[in-house]
Amino acid sequence: MRPLTAHIDLDALRHNYLQARRSAPDARAMAVLKANAYGHGATACAEALNDLAPAMAVACLEEGQALRAHGIQCPIVLLEGFFEADELDEIITGDYWSVLHTRWQVEALLARLAHWPRHRVTVLIKCDSGMHRLGFSPDEVEAICQRLQAHGGIEQTLLMTHFATADAPDSPLLISQLQTINTLRRRLDLPGCFANSPATLSVPAAHHDWVRPGVMLYGVNPLETDHAQHDDIDQVLKPVMTLQSRIIAVRDLPAGEPIGYGARHVTDRPTRVGVVACGYGDGYDRHAAEGTPVLIDGQRAGIAGRVSMDMLTVDITGIPGAGIGSRVTLWGRDASGAVLDVSEVAQWCDTIAYTLLTGIMPRVPRCYHQDGAFDTSCDASALF
Incomplete structure (x- = not known):
């Protein structure tokens, strides 16, 4: 799966x-x-x-x-x-x-x-x-x-x-x-x-x-943010969707190498690049800018290069422990407890959270959790 x-x-x-x-x-x-x-x-x-x-x-x-x-x-x-x-x-x-x-x-x-x-x-x-x-x-x-x-x-x-x-x-x-x-x-x-x-x-x-x-x-x-004014709201509302994938490949590149379609990103130093199974065919916004944040095993990293249909690439140079199989949270609450607000991701995509949430495609399985359990596994046969 x-x-x-x-x-x-x-x-x-x-x-x-x-x-x-x-x-x-x-x-x-x-x-x-x-x-x-x-x-x-x-x-x-x-x-x-x-x-x-x-x-x-x-x-x-x-x-x-x-x-x-x-x-x-x-x-x-x-x-x-x-x-x-x-x-x-x-x-x-x-x-x-x-x-x-x-x-x-x-x-x-x-x-x-x-x-x-x-x-x-x-x-x-x-x-x-x-x-x-x-x-x-x-x-x-x-x-x-x-x-x-x-x-x-x-x-x-x-x-x-x-x-x-x-x-x-x-x-x-x-x-x-x-x-x-x-x-x-x-x-x-x-x-x-x-x-x-x-x-x-x-x-x-x-x-x-x-x-x-x-x-x-x-x-x-x-609410229009000015987050300083509305921190209380951010504290009382809990994220419901966590969009999560994994790194499926790692590339080690020297300085001066392009990444992805259009060669938008060119490495300025030796760089480890993680390839993540998520793209605009899943509903992730293709307009995500360089540096759009993700969480990798609870640590922040940024997108490097354009989002493809089925994949995106992230700079994992600063996370030595990251590799194939590392958990990637595109938004929501990581199992470590760290949270990446979908509204923050939306700002990097020059859109709003509504667009990101409603845009997740049917091919992405929804896995439902309740009664206090957060499980990173999902039985696809039980979703529909």
């Missing part, structure tokens, strides 16, 4: 969910599991949170169907709503909560409810409070809510919005969005579902009835 594995610590996932609840103690927290639980495996993560989360959220009905097929029975929120009217029969009968963000969705839902007189549904009316991506304008929301609330097929109507700059709590846009949505909520007297991960952690005025923790569940600090 190829040594590259994504180890998923389900105890850390549960810890981070409970931290979201502690951050917003008067709200209920729906666990956001879209994009295959940000690359971690939606069904396994849903099962780990099933006794904690009163609702879960996904992007679309297909993602919800995968959870239902694995026995998840709590309400599942469809964050983009539905795309075709023929999805509605399953939404109405399957305890899905749909976001409504356009008029045609409202009309289609009300028309379809006539075919299911014994069923009632919960909907989330999305208000565009300033992000200008999805949602009704604040001036439209009141009439739409009144129409829905007057219909006998609507069980509950929640007011929803999404913040563009919640990772920067002092942002003027965030303050404006909060004023808009909180004014509307008070006027309509509706339960609110406003706070994403950064707002859950740092914007109490956005908590209200429901919060939507997403990337924080997976151990990523969602």
Whole structure:
């Protein structure tokens, strides 16, 4: 078996969910599991949170169907709503909560409810409070809510919005969005579902009835960093994914030798190079810069040369004990206890942690650990 594995610590996932609840103690927290639980495996993560989360959220009905097929029975929120009217029969009968963000969705839902007189549904009316991506304008929301609330097929109507700059709590846009949505909520007297991960952690005025923790569940600090200001967040969130491989070959090169495609890296001294079984075909970012950190048996080293499809190369000159078979942690928690934050790796790749986590390809086996055990072995036959 190829040594590259994504180890998923389900105890850390549960810890981070409970931290979201502690951050917003008067709200209920729906666990956001879209994009295959940000690359971690939606069904396994849903099962780990099933006794904690009163609702879960996904992007679309297909993602919800995968959870239902694995026995998840709590309400599942469809964050983009539905795309075709023929999805509605399953939404109405399957305890899905749909976001409504356009008029045609409202009309289609009300028309379809006539075919299911014994069923009632919960909907989330999305208000565009300033992000200008999805949602009704604040001036439209009141009439739409009144129409829905007057219909006998609507069980509950929640007011929803999404913040563009919640990772920067002092942002003027965030303050404006909060004023808009909180004014509307008070006027309509509706339960609110406003706070994403950064707002859950740092914007109490956005908590209200429901919060939507997403990337924080997976151990990523969602706040704009200035790490000095948010060290407390880095301490309370635990990394869930550890992407780990091994050195499969070692090359000893003199000064002046190129490494890898394009000869981007040329050795400036005698150099030991470790070849690692991980590349952009696995989802590791090809744009990783020279020196992008990895951990080798708990010690930091840096990438040397361009990332290939199936391999990358690291400078192991300063780690004499490193060799074929040495454990390489691309991000996450090494078995020694050392941690390499996926957000730090993302900065070296000129991207964000979300991209790295969701980009890990299906060919990389996910190995799930819980009950306090961290195991560097993985039985591939038990993964899927």
